[in-house]
Amino acid sequence: MKSVKQLVSTAVMNEAYQxxxxxxxxxxxxxxxxxxxxKKVDYYQNTLQMFREIAQDPENNWNQLIQRYFNELNPTTQKKFLINFMVNAGMVGQSVIDKSKEKYDCNVPWAILFDPTAACNLHCTGCWAAEYGKGISLDxxxxxxxxxxxxxxxxxxxxxxxxxPTVRKDEILRLAExxxxxxxxxxxxxxxxxxxxxxxxxxxGNFAFAVSVEGYEEETDMRRxxxxxxxxxxxxxxxxxxxxIFGFSTCYHSKNTEVVGSEEWVDDMIAKGCKFGWYFTYMxxxxxxxxxxIATPEQREFMYHQVRKFRATKPCFLMDFWNDGEYVKGCIAGGRNYLHINAGGDVEPCAFIHYSNVNIKDVDLIDALRSPLFMEYKKSQPFxxxxxxxxxxxxNPEKIREMVNKSGAHSTQLEDSETVEELTAKTIPAAENWKPFADKLWASPHE
Ligand code: SF4
Known part of the structure; x- marks a missing residue:
């Protein structure tokens, strides 16, 4: 049931939208x-001032993105994005989250990522989803x-x-409805x-898509x-x-970074209609x-510069989930901003961290947020x-080893259970290689 605050906010935002x-x-x-x-928007004064400046400058790339929102999106989506995303998720929900954190003394996230199914009609090279257990779905x-x-x-x-997820089209539409x-x-x-x-x-109107694409035909078809x-x-x-609303979701790795980090490719994705673009790196x-x-440190640094440059100039919301840690004070997992529930129901700190103490079929969400691995995350962030x-x-592979071992979390890889020592043996070299590059970038003036 909607709260009074939510009903009032929705009515007001409907009027404002019209x-x-x-x-x-x-x-x-x-x-x-x-x-x-x-008065109640005091908290958001800085955001409003930022919007004012953007609205007054038609040359600004964010102004152009707002114009794309009105010119390219259907009216229902425009309205639902404003009310469900900006008001409910961004404002109404946030104050409830803050109270929930205090009440339960644990992380409470802004978003939940879950897998309706582990089934996939593709079998991409190096994809971990293929190893979760193909036939499993959340009821x-x-x-x-x-x-x-x-x-x-x-x-x-x-x-x-x-x-x-679209393997279960009917159910995901029903969930949204x-x-x-x-x-x-x-x-x-x-x-x-x-x-x-x-x-x-x-x-x-309340559904958006992050479309996986890995470059042009050669790079995309190579893995997919x-x-x-x-x-x-x-x-x-x-x-x-x-x-x-849709955007691209791109995994950059040693074989495609120069393509997906190029201005030409980003412009092509914007021309196709992408309103946002999310970069992940291969794990x-x-x-x-x-x-x-695994991308080389040079490639990761290349992406650091490219994404910052494009974000300041392109009418598209671009994010690099590894190199943008500075805007969110480090890792957002473990319920700090999000968590992941796999198709078997295991509640994991992150889509990339396949360890857990609890299954959502056995416990309530709040108990999962207070489970040992999640509490280890809360205690240790930022890493x-x-x-x-x-x-x-x-x-920082020593951190995940320590948290998994202390919490007694088990591997959630259903078909090829992997110990945290086996996992981190593969990431230690990448961490050591990246460290001098990251330390140099961090020491230099940055946004
Ligand atoms: S654990 Fe944290 S930093 Fe690592 S991939 Fe997940 S969210 Fe990102």
Whole structure:
């Protein structure tokens, strides 16, 4: 049930949206004027000032991104993004989260990532999802339980991964429809996206997609299989036609970094309709991992500079999940900002950390947040004073070893259980190689 605060905020934001949509760039500054007069938004004054400056400068790349929002997205999506994402997840939910943290003395995240299924119609080289246990899925009641208990704690953002979430199209649409105050985002290989599915997503408005793509045809098909790139391009056209929010989700590794970090490729993705782009780096998880795919320190530094440059100039929200640790004070896992629940129900600190003490089928969400491994995370974050070395596995392998051993967490890799010592044996060289580069960047003036 929606709270009174949420009902009032939704009604007010609906009015504000109707007014703004009439002439967005002219009316946005007036909405900001009005918002600044409300006492309760004191906390957001800096954000409002930033929006004011953006709204006054048509050359600004964020101004252009806002224009794309109004020009390219369908009206339902525009409204749902504003209310579900900005208001419910960003404002209403955040104050409940703050209270929940205090009450339970544990991390409470802003977003929950869960895998509706481990099944996938592709088999990408070096993908850990392939090793989770192919036939496993979260039943619908468990997914509903995660969201219901999440909302009680103030969480309105749900991210689906896998496996391939669109293998279960009907159920994920039903989840979005039955939780129409939440925002959903699905990672997807996009090969199952068609017109009928996109029409339903357009009708609901509270669903976005992070489309996996690894460069142009050669780089994408190299890991994902022949013909995948073309299917991804077709899917982007379908999503764009329906005015749905989507962006690229790209794993950079030793073989594709120069391509996916190039201006030409980013411009092409924006031209296809991407409103955001998320970069991840290759992690050697599981026994089928390919450590040679780990990006070199030079490549990681290259991405550090490129993403900062593009973020300041392109009408697209770009993030690099490893090199942007400085904006979020290091690692966001363990419930600090997010957690992961795999298709078997194991509650893990992060999609890349396959260790857990608890299963969501046996415990409530709050108990999972207070489980030993999560409490170890809370105690130890940040894992490094240098936020360009944020990760307890990839950058500080001794930290994940210590936390897993102290908490007694077990491996959640269903088909090829891996000890934390086996895992970190693969990441120690990468951590040692990156350290001097990260320390030099951290010591130099940065944003
Ligand atoms: S555990 Fe590593 S990969 Fe996961 S959020 Fe933290 S820094 Fe990122």
């Amino acid at each position: 007014y703004m949509a009439k002439d967005p760039m002219k009316n946005l500054p007036k909405i900001i004027d009005w918002a600044e007069k409300i 619908y009641a468990t997914m509903q339980k995660i969201i219901r208990q999440g909302k009680e704690l103030g969480i309105y953002m749900y991210i689906l991964s896998g496996g391939e 039955e939780n129409d105050d939440c925002m959903f985002l699905s990672f997807t290989n996009a090969t199952l996206i068609d017109d009928a599915f996109a029409s339903e997503v357009e009708r609901l 299989g022949k013909g995948t790139y073309q299917k991804v391009m077709d899917a982007m056209d379908i999503l764009q036609k329906h005015g749905i 050697p998880i599981g026994k089928d991992a390919v450590p040679e795919l 490094n004073e240098n936020h360009l070395r944020p990760c307890p596995m990839f950058d």
